[in-house]
Amino acid sequence: MKKSLLIFTLVLISSSLRADISNNISQYISNLIPGEGDTEVSIDLRENNKPDYSILAVRELNSTDLGNTFTQLSLFNTEKNNDERIGVNLGLGKRFLSDDKFSFRGINAFLDYEDSGNARTSIGLEMRNSVLDFAFNHYFGLDDADGEKVLDGYDLNLASQIPYIHWADLFINSYAWDGRSRSDVKGTKIGSELTLSPTIELEFAYDDKDRTGLNDEYYINLIFRYPPKDGPTAADGISSVMWRENKDMTNQLLTKVKRQNKIMVEFNGLATISRTD
Numbered sequence: 001m002k003k004s005l006l007i008f009t010l011v012l013i014s015s016s017l018r019a020d021i022s023n024n025i026s027q028y029i030s031n032l033i034p035g036e037g038d039t040e041v042s043i044d045l046r047e048n049n050k051p052d053y054s055i056l057a058v059r060e061l062n063s064t065d066l067g068n069t070f071t072q073l074s075l076f077n078t079e080k081n082n083d084e085r086i087g088v089n090l091g092l093g094k095r096f097l098s099d100d101k102f103s104f105r106g107i108n109a110f111l112d113y114e115d116s117g118n119a120r121t122s123i124g125l126e127m128r129n130s131v132l133d134f135a136f137n138h139y140f141g142l143d144d145a146d147g148e149k150v151l152d153g154y155d156l157n158l159a160s161q162i163p164y165i166h167w168a169d170l171f172i173n174s175y176a177w178d179g180r181s182r183s184d185v186k187g188t189k190i191g192s193e194l195t196l197s198p199t200i201e202l203e204f205a206y207d208d209k210d211r212t213g214l215n216d217e218y219y220i221n222l223i224f225r226y227p228p229k230d231g232p233t234a235a236d237g238i239s240s241v242m243w244r245e246n247k248d249m250t251n252q253l254l255t256k257v258k259r260q261n262k263i264m265v266e267f268n269g270l271a272t273i274s275r276t277d
Contacts, residue, residue, distance in 0.1 A: 035059040037070065037254040039226050046219040052078050054261070058254045067096040067104065068253045078262050080116075080148075087114045089261045095126075095253050102246040103129035108257050117145035118263045126257065130244045133159040133169070137259045149266040151185075153177035157258055159193065163242045166232040167195040171205075177264045185211045185264075197235070198228030 033039060037058040044052040054076030062069040072091040077084060093108030105127045112120040119142040126135040135157045141150030159171035173189040191205020203221040230251060232239070 033057040033059070033073070038256060040223050040256065041225075042221055042223045044219065044221045047215070047217040050079055050084075052076060056256055058256055060254055063253070065097075067094065069094050070254060072108075072110075072257055074261055076261065078114075080265065081267055083116070085114050085116050087112065087262060089113075091257060093124075093257055097249060097253070100246075101248045101250055103127065104249050104253065106257075110257075110259065112139075112261065112263050114145070114263055116148070117143060118148060118150050118265060119143040120150050120263050122259065124257060124259055128252065129249065130247045131161045133157070133171075133258070135258045139260070139264075145265075147268045149180045149268065151177040151180065151264045151266060153185075153264060155260050161244055162192070164239050166239050166241075166244050167234055167236060169193045173205075175260070179266065181266055181268070183211070185209065185214065187211075187214075195229060195231070195233050197233050198230075199225055201225060201229075 033055075035057075037060055039058075040054075040056045042054050042056070044054070046052075054074055056072070056074035058070055058072045060068055060070050070093050072089070072093065074089045076087050078087055079085070089110055089112050091108055091110035093106055095104045095106035097104045106125070108124045108126070110122045110124070112122070120139055121142055122137050122139045124135065124137040126133075128134070136154070138154045140152050144150050153176055155173055155175040157171060157173045159169045162168045162170050170192050171190070175187055175189075177185040179185065187207060187209040189205045189207045191203060194202045196202055201223040203223065204219065206216070206218050208216050232244075
C-alpha cells in the first residue's frame, strides 16, 4: 500500500511538471543510447517487492516505404528469491505496413540473460492499428543458473482503446509457464495503459495467478519516454467520438515490442518460483 501511495505521488508530481521540463528530462534519457527510435525509463512497483527500474531503447536498422527492421535493447534490475540481479534483453524485429498504412504486423526474436547465469530466447508475432494491439510471444530456456531452472512458456496480449477515452487502453494478458519439477503456472493480467502527457505514461494492472505460493497482486509501472508521443493525452479528457480515427502507423514502427522481459525460473529444493512479471 505504501508503494502504491508513493507511485501515485510520483504521478501527481510528474503531471504537474511543465511540458518543457518533462521534455528535457525525456530527451536526456534518450541521449543515453544514441540513434533514432523510442527510449523509455520505467519504475515498476509491486506489492511485497522492491521497486524495479529499467531502461529500454528501440533503434532502427533499416527502413523502406513498406516497413522497417529494428533492434530493441533493455537493461533492468529484478529480485528473485531475495537475490537482486541485473538482466538484459537484446532483440531483432521486422515490421510490415499494410497497403493503406493503417496497420502493421511484425515478427521478432530475443535473447534474454541475467548476471546469475540464466539465459532464454523467444520468438514473437504482433499486429497493431490505431485501436487494437495484439502480441504473442513464446519463450524457450537456454541455460540455468546454479540451483535454478529456466522455464519455457508463452504470453498472449490483447489491448484496445477504451471507448471515448482516446488516451487510455484496456488490456488482458494471458500467460503460462511449463513447470520442470513442479506443476505449470498460469495466470491473467488485466489492466490499463494511460498516456498522461506526451512523455509520461502509466500502466496499472491486477495479476491473477493460479499457482499456490504465488500471491495475486496489483502493480503500477510509471514510464518516461522520448521522443514525445503523438496523439491524445489525459489533458484531452473524454471525446465525443467513440474510437480513434484510422491513422498512418509509420510513426509507430519504432515503438517497443510488448513481451515479458524477465526470466521465469524455479528454485531447486524450494517450493517457490520467481515472480511472473
